[in-house]
Amino acid sequence: xKIGVVADDxxxxxxxxxxxxxxxxxxxxxxxxxxxASPDCDAAVISLKSRTVPVAEAVEQSLKACGWLTAQGAExxxxxxxxxxxxxxxxxxxxxxxxxxxxxxxxxxIVCPAFPENGRSVYQGHLxxxxxxxxxxxxxxxxxxxxxxxxxxxxxxRQTGWPVAHVPFRTVSMGPxxxxxxxxxxxxxxxxxxxxDDDLYxxxxxxxxxxxxxxxxxxxxxxxxxxGFRPGPSTWxxxxxxxxxxxxxxxLATRAQISSYTQSAPSLELTADDIMNGTHTAxxxxxxxxxxxxxxxxxxxxxxxxxxxxxxxxxxxxVVAERIEGLFHDLAAQLVRRGVTRIVSAGGETSGAVVxxxxxxxLGVGVRLAAGVPALRVDDRALxxxxxxxxxxxxxxxxxxxxxxxxxx
Numbered sequence: 001x002k003i004g005v006v007a008d009d010x011x012x013x014x015x016x017x018x019x020x021x022x023x024x025x026x027x028x029x030x031x032x033x034x035x036x037a038s039p040d041c042d043a044a045v046i047s048l049k050s051r052t053v054p055v056a057e058a059v060e061q062s063l064k065a066c067g068w069l070t071a072q073g074a075e076x077x078x079x080x081x082x083x084x085x086x087x088x089x090x091x092x093x094x095x096x097x098x099x100x101x102x103x104x105x106x107x108x109x110i111v112c113p114a115f116p117e118n119g120r121s122v123y124q125g126h127l128x129x130x131x132x133x134x135x136x137x138x139x140x141x142x143x144x145x146x147x148x149x150x151x152x153x154x155x156x157x158r159q160t161g162w163p164v165a166h167v168p169f170r171t172v173s174m175g176p177x178x179x180x181x182x183x184x185x186x187x188x189x190x191x192x193x194x195x196x197d198d199d200l201y202x203x204x205x206x207x208x209x210x211x212x213x214x215x216x217x218x219x220x221x222x223x224x225x226x227x228g229f230r231p232g233p234s235t236w237x238x239x240x241x242x243x244x245x246x247x248x249x250x251x252l253a254t255r256a257q258i259s260s261y262t263q264s265a266p267s268l269e270l271t272a273d274d275i276m277n278g279t280h281t282a283x284x285x286x287x288x289x290x291x292x293x294x295x296x297x298x299x300x301x302x303x304x305x306x307x308x309x310x311x312x313x314x315x316x317x318x319v320v321a322e323r324i325e326g327l328f329h330d331l332a333a334q335l336v337r338r339g340v341t342r343i344v345s346a347g348g349e350t351s352g353a354v355v356x357x358x359x360x361x362x363l364g365v366g367v368r369l370a371a372g373v374p375a376l377r378v379d380d381r382a383l384x385x386x387x388x389x390x391x392x393x394x395x396x397x398x399x400x401x402x403x404x405x406x407x408x409x
Contacts (some may be wrong), residue, residue, distance in 0.1 A: 001038060002227045003220070004069025005045040006100070007080035008092065009348040009387040010374075016217040016365075018078045018374035020045070021365040022120040023224035024231045029354050030202040030364040033065050038072040039118050039362065042229065048080050048251030049236025049352045050096070051086060052144050058092040059099045066100055076211060076223065077104060082348070082389070083115040083372075084134060085127055085152060085215030087159065097189060097214050099161075099206055104211040107187045110167075111156065112203060113216040114194035117371040118392060120142035120216065121195040124149045125166045128205035138175060138391075143304035143312065143359075144321065144375035148300050152191045162189050169193035172202055179206035185307045189214075197221060217372055236375055238407015241341030244353060245398050249347030250302050251390030257346070260298055261398040272311035275301065275323050282330035290338055296402045299331065302346070325353040332357035336383065342405045343385045344398055351387035356398075358383065369401045370394070 005018065013029055021027040023166055025042035038044055046065040048330045052060040066077055079097055087093045098194055101109050117158040119130040129137035133150040138149050149155050160270040171178050178208035180203060193337055194200050197218070204222015224230075245261065247254055258267070263385040268288050274280045285299050301324050303311075311320050332343065332354040343358070346352040358378065366375035369386050370393040376385050388397065 001041060001045055001069070001072045001074045003043040003076050003078065003223060004066070004072070004145055005080050006065045006069070006072030006366065007045055007047050008051040008058070009049060009082070010047045010351040011348045011387045012080050012217070013045045014374055014376060014387045015372040015389060016029050016078065017045045017365045017370065018222050018368060019217045020224060021374065022231060022368065023221070024229035025224050025329055027365045029365060030397060031360045031363065033068050033079045034361070040215070045080070046073065047355070050092060051082070051348065052220070053092070055091045055095045055340070062096045063099055063103055071125045073371060076213070077380060078220060079212065079214040081113060081216065082212060083120040083218070084120060084137070084139050084391070085155060086142065086147065086149060086182045087112050087155070088145055089158045091159045093214070094159045098160050098162055101212055104210040106210065107210050108183045109151070109189045110183065110191050110203060110207055110210070110219070111214045112190050112192040112194050112200070112219050114200060115372065116194070116196050120230065120281065122152065122191065122193050123169055123195055124193065125153045126192050126348060127152055139143070143250060143305070143308045143317070156189060156191065160189065162187070162334055167192040169195065169199070171204045172199050176202050176205035179203060184392040185309060189311050194218070203376060213321050233352055234367045239341050239377070239382050240406050241382070242339060242345070243342035243405065244335055244400050245296060245298040245301050245339050245344045245345035245346070245402070246350060247298065247300040248324055248328055248350030249310055249390035250305065251394065252389045254302055256398050257393060258298065260395040261298055265296065265298055266292050267300065270299065270301040270327065271303070272308070272315070272320050272324065274303070276315055276320070276379045282327050282334055285327070285331050286334040286338060289335060296342065298398070325349055327351040329357040341382055341384065344383065344388065344401050344405070346388045347390050354385070355387070367404060367405050370397055373401070375405055
């Protein structure tokens, strides 16, 4: 193993696993920290559910994952976070990164969530989503981690006792040597600008020999070449059979995908009130799915921000989140037992619940379904899944992803 990744959620883990696999590395996605030694691979991505847990718990999980990866021989660790830097003023990005740096004895850390292919860029230390600042992108309405400050230097500085410095685009444009020199200036976490893929390849070259980096999946673009890897063909063949789309994301992109998909596929909406009062249960939703003649119906709990906020006010933010995740966990488990072989999951928290519900342990990385979203085969079973971050994919994503999971495209 050359590269090890500690990912703070499941969709982010699959996102960076695709980046490493497409660069020619044999990559495994692991659902949680294994108890045993790693199967043979060039890169391993450990998916945690640490983005919104208490800080101490996130640090403990991340250090344990890091320890397992380095024990398997990983020479470089990436702390994978969302490309919209989802966090609160308390963390968990800063505290986890600080703990990892101290464990690995690293004194300067590259931090860059840029993912230009999906419209995320960092310029002058500020994070943009397409042509909007992060705070104007819709992320300011996130139900768990609202992002209201686009200046990553300020965001990270509120989370860590380390100095937070900046490597501006002008330095990045001068090439890897200039970036590497800037990183030696002081002990710090460095927000590094990147507005196009070439910038990420520059950063990757500059990171050769570094023990720790932090960012979105784009941070991994230039790293495999440092170890001599080159892109190769995919061997994905697909899994036929019944499918289902499960969505708990409330992002703008996912809501547009739901609107598009429901024009041709049956759908069942699970409102927060329905879930809280027991109108819909995992069993009743599973019965509905299996009764449909369409080969991939949709079950969703994705609402407008105002609706989500009202439900949180009525029942409590954490209570609503736990009940919704619990339902998707149990629903996924029931559907797989009833013969569903393809699952598309939208949203980080939903995807974490789905992976746990189907008791996945090791996922092989297959073909690209969209930027940042691979097809995944579960434990060598006849079960294929896709874990989509809320804001990823075009409006037709659900339909095209289902087809590719089956090997039809």
